[in-house]
Amino acid sequence: MLLVSVDAPGTFTRxxxxxxxxxxxDLQVFECACHEGNYAMPHSLSCTRAVESRAAGKQQ
Structure with missing residues (x-):
């Protein structure tokens, strides 16, 4: 059991x-934090911007 206690009068009332x-x-822990070299998000955004530009009548 992990117990966490918070006593911060400036933030909480009690x-x-x-x-x-x-x-x-027996299972392995999978780390899902961002890491260097993970280009999935920039690539996804880039593709979406290209689709939006084409839909607006612009060519890339």
Missing amino acids: PWTAAFPMWRT
Whole structure:
């Protein structure tokens, strides 16, 4: 069990605690954070902008 307690009077009106049940498995953890070399988002945006430009009558 992971317990997190927050006591920040300047932010919250009273202290609070959250509990997260956790258990060990034989599975690998998959890191899904962004990383260098991941060009999926820029490529997706670039393609979308090109489609929008063509739809507006402009050529690229």
